[in-house]
Amino acid sequence: MLTLSSLPVDVVILIFESLGIREFVALSMTCHDMYTIVSEYGWSSYLRYNPRPANSLTKARNQWPPRVRARYDIITDSTWDHGEFIARPLSRIWNGKLQPILASSQTRLIVSAGSNLYSYAFGTDTSFTASPPIISEGALSLLNNPDRPRNITALSFIDDGDLDETLDVGFQDGALERIKLIPSKSEDGSPILSCIRSRIDPMPNGDFVESLSSESNIILALSSNGYARLSSNGSGSPNSEKSIHAPSSIIELNTRSWVSHLCLQASTPYAAFGTASTTPLNVHALTDGGQLSPQPLAILHTQKTAGLTPDNFPSSAVYGLSSGPLNAPWGSSPQIIVSGWFDGQVRCYDLRSSSRVSLASATDSTTQSGPAPLRPVLSLADRWSYEPIYSVSCGGGSAAHIAAGTARHSVVSFWDVRSPKKGWSVHAPGNDPSPVYSIILESSRFFGATQSRPFVYDFGPGVSLDTYPHMPQVRGVDNLKHKKGSNRATYHVLRYDHNSSGLCNEN
Structure with missing residues (x-):
């Protein structure tokens, strides 16, 4: 048989x-x-x-x-299905109201806040039962002159041969630097973080870089006034105090710009740009010569109404961009773009789609410029919140979730794209009256940052008091509360379902 x-x-x-x-x-x-x-x-x-x-x-x-x-x-997929997670702040509350940025590699998480970088190393677990720890590597100030504030506006890891020690950093004064991190320990074992700094050519007209994105050895920088620069990292990571010059391609978007997204894996590599304009989300192709095309490959629009012309598109803004979740009804494809909009909507676009907004016929052919706008394949929103979406990221349980950081009350919204009507939202630990400026969604972990501190939601098994850095609590300052009946590994947060009455529940 x-x-x-x-x-x-x-x-x-x-x-x-x-x-x-x-x-x-x-x-x-x-x-x-x-x-x-x-x-x-x-x-x-x-x-x-x-x-x-x-x-x-x-x-x-x-x-x-x-x-x-x-x-x-x-186990992680199951806890996502049940909405169960551990909520932890990653640091004490910062002084002042800052606009932090997160960046991660396979070695560490970097948090920028003001002019400082905070590094958290990813550890391992040899028992195979405890959650892999995250360990503080210390803080690093990039302030040149104490009398002149120098806030960081953009941050991205770049290719340095799998060392995961090199980042490009943009500053509000228009400077760009390449930073090589050097983590070490003092004699008493406490972490010390230092670096080697190299200057990078600034953007035209002294604009500050609003967004940095990197893939392979290609780096995309987007300035606040709409200069987009594509360059290669041919020199690798820096090892001395010197200027770095790389061949680059620059296009002008001619509008206030917020966020960029670089994708080299698509059949036609592209860069997507979120701006504040009548066409706030455009996709530009990368040519065979590695240049940015000045004309958009696609315009990603919000409206479903026919009869629009290029002159009467409604003005809006896009603040967050991400690749799509791997497990979605439309399949795993680099052609999917997830975007967070000023009107509180998260919109997903498929560049392979043929569903486009109909432009009204124009008597003058010059009034019709560029391709017809592409309709979203999915739109998501928290029915209890009309706040702008500041950040988006994809991953989560079954690799099918979208996360969005909103503009107020430290609220993060989650949706499973396989059942998008069952979304839910949760406030960050401490319930800071702040936007969630930057987020990173992994399979079991969600990292976010408000104006006051970075935090994490952990949906994986084996989380203990030792998984994350110890957090001394200051009564009346941090506004943190341990969850009732817990082992003190998690903190109290408020969450609610989008299809409920809007009342918050304790997690």
Whole structure:
């Protein structure tokens, strides 16, 4: 009698491609031979077809056996489904009201606030049961003159050969620098963070950089007045005090600009720009020569009404951009763009779509410039909030979630794109009266930052008091409360469902 375990291994591996987690568990319980085959090939196959990207877990997952990785993902997906998570601030409250920015690599999380950088290293767990720790590496001031404030306006890791130590940093005074981090320890073991700094050519007219994005060795810088510069990082990470000059391509958007998104994985590589204008979200192709096309490849619009002309588009703004979630009804594609808008909507666009807004016929052909605007394939909103969306990111449970940081009350909204009507929102620990300026959504962790501090929601298993940096609480200042009945690993936050009465529940 022919059995599954008697088939050639390559045939069994092909069968594994169509199986889910329940089937793998059932097969591994049938007999010793099948348990061995599933352990050796099945869990790896499951992970390959169900990716869960997470920079903060990469080092630990590389050490975990496939079965441990799959178990972690399954538990995480379940806690997302039930809305269960640990809420933790990552630092004491900052002085003043700052506009922080987050950037992460597979080695560390960087938080910029004012003129300071705060570094958090991603650790590993050898027991395979505890959540991988996040460890403070210290703070670094980039202030040149104490009498002249120098706030950081843009931040991005750049390719430095997998060292994950190099960032490009933009400042409000128009300066651009390349920073190589040097973490170390003092004699008593406390962390010390220093750096090597190199100047980068500034943007035209002294504009400050509002947004930086990087992929592979390509860096996209967007200034506040609409200069977009594409350059290559041919020189690698800096090792001395020197200026860095790289061939670049610059186009002018001629409008107040907020955010950029670089995608080199699409069939036609592109850069997307969020601005404040009548066409606030445009996509520009990258030519074969590595130049930015001055004319948009696509205009991503908000309206569903026909009869528009290029002269009567409503004015709006886009503040947040992200690639789409990997597990979505439209598939995993770099052609998906998720955007956060001033009107409180999160809109998802598929550049492969043919659904476009109809432009009214114009008697003068010169009034019709550029392609017809592309309609969103999905629009999301919190029915209880009309606040602008300041930041967006994708990932989460089953790699199917979108997160959005709003403009007030430190509220973050979440949606599962497989059932978008069941969204929910939650206030950050401490309930700061602030926007959530910057966010990063991974498989099990969500990082965010308000004007007062960075914070994390952790949906993964094994979170303890030692997972995140110790947080001394100052009564009457931090406004933090431990969750009732908890092991003090989590703090009290308020959350509510979008389809509920709007009343907040304790998490």
